[in-house]
Amino acid sequence: MASQISKGPLFRIARGYTQLAPIGGVINYDLKSTVLPNRVVVVSGENDSAIARVSIIFRAGARNETADNLGVSHVLRSSAGLSTRNATQFAITRHIQQVGASLTATSDRETITYTLEGLRQAVEAVLPFLTEVATQQVFKFWEVSDLSHRLKLDIAVRPLQLRAIDLLHKAAFRTGLGNSLFIPKFNIGKISTETLQHYVASNFVSGRAAVVGLGFSSSKTLELAQSLNVETGDGTTVASPYKGGEVRSDKGGEFAYVAIAGEGASLKNTKEAVAAAVFQRALGVGPQIKWGVRDNGLLSRSVDACGDFASSAINANYSDTGLVGVLLVAPAASAGKVVEGAVKVLKNPKLTDADVNRGKAQLKAAVLSDFENGSKAVQLIGSQAALTGGALSPVQIAAEIDSITTTDVSNVAQKAGRKLTFASVGNLSHVPYADDLK
Missing domain, CATH: 3.30.830.10 (Metalloenzyme, LuxS/M16 peptidase-like)
Incomplete structure (x- = not known):
């Protein structure tokens, strides 16, 4: 579950x-x-x-x-x-x-x-x-x-x-x-x-x-x-392209924590970045109902039969690239099946219009809620200002979300699924290696 x-x-x-x-x-x-x-x-x-x-x-x-x-x-x-x-x-x-x-x-x-x-x-x-x-x-x-x-x-x-x-x-x-x-x-x-x-x-x-x-x-x-008393200049930022790979850290215990992601979207490409955020919500970021145990996301529906697990889709946008994928936590014995199911979803998500519309509605609610909370809003605006040279207002972001189509989200999903990255920590006795996953 x-x-x-x-x-x-x-x-x-x-x-x-x-x-x-x-x-x-x-x-x-x-x-x-x-x-x-x-x-x-x-x-x-x-x-x-x-x-x-x-x-x-x-x-x-x-x-x-x-x-x-x-x-x-x-x-x-x-x-x-x-x-x-x-x-x-x-x-x-x-x-x-x-x-x-x-x-x-x-x-x-x-x-x-x-x-x-x-x-x-x-x-x-x-x-x-x-x-x-x-x-x-x-x-x-x-x-x-x-x-x-x-x-x-x-x-x-x-x-x-x-x-x-x-x-x-x-x-x-x-x-x-x-x-x-x-x-x-x-x-x-x-x-x-x-x-x-x-x-x-x-x-x-x-x-x-x-x-x-x-x-x-x-x-x-x-x-x-x-x-501000700071020196004039632009400094130097070294390129950091997406390469992909696998890192494992076996710590023992009862659970395995596994993060799986592909290349996401840059903050400077607003449309693609918003589409990646919609894809995150379509995959599922946890229950939206208090005390709920299901989020009705694509990941939960596809992997639910694999056993008990906790999951949340993740999305990180940077100035030149990004990551989009899922974070899983499962008992060590069932972690293998859960990871295999999640990989199948990321490589072939089979997004429907209903998934995308639900993701758009959840994303818009989350963004507007964050902008109501001044502490979160100033962080969102600050990141945009520092990395893109400007900032979108809440109304502008909501309009961008409305403009996203199923095709836009599918394109982001296809890009992420081409080359996945794996990271795992905890009891990894049943977590498959990346090259064992099809």
Whole structure:
């Protein structure tokens, strides 16, 4: 019987101070986009929310790491809030918490984002601390060395489904986008302050930066972007083409966690990216009814007879490529049949108009719901701004979803099914190898 995998942050990891309950606003707001002469992208929107959110984003995620500094983006994420050129760690924490605001650093394989959120007056009062944390790092060696315990904890508490997604990227891209979101154990304590400063100097430049304000004055968002103290330049992004492959990590236990995916869509190809998201929903992302155990997706209907399992389709879009596929969890004894069934679905999904229409309806509901939640909305807008140079409003995205046809989704499915990538972790005694699957 199909069930749902817990929807944790599989593609983005965060570190933050305090927690704010999201207060939603309207979803039919327009976005204003501007590109400054130094190529910083500025996007702002008024969603009539009581909570304002401002983000500074740099294209400095894990894909930019090299063999010499693997894990530097994880250390950088964990360093958010340490002393800067003009403020101590204590001063940053005290001032932000005293006004009831929240400062969070999140990162994925392409971007690092610093987000300040709180009541509008509170955000305006502590806005200088956002720019300090995002652009004025000094990385004092005694503060950096104290991060080792946090880094070890981050690695220790990773759920196995997150580990499977990490391995999936490693198998699919090898380097670049294949780099983990977490520092390898052998590099803990070896990322020096000089390495961090060099990484920041190389990637925290104007041509790789974006500033997003949601529920915040467009003029003040523009003023913040103009005041950023970053070097002018575009930096360098190394190509990371999809290659495919297989990675296995036998950890024992009772369950097998298996991620299977093919090449997806780039964020810069909007139509294909939306079609990939519809395909994800058509495959099934878990029950849409509270306490439900079925999602009526294509995967669940096709594999349900193989035994007990949990599943969720996955879709990751990057600036030049992507991944789309499924994540499975099954008891070790039945994992083989479940994986074989999932592979058959991905290679020949047999999509119907009903599957696509259901996927479109679910995707539109999810997107509009995310844009009601300001915390998720600012992340979505920030990723678009940093990676594509602009951002689509909720209404524009909904229109793009409506324009998708069954043919568009079938084309994405065919592209993904040509060459599949496999990653598995846990008890793999019954998980077939990639070359054994037809």
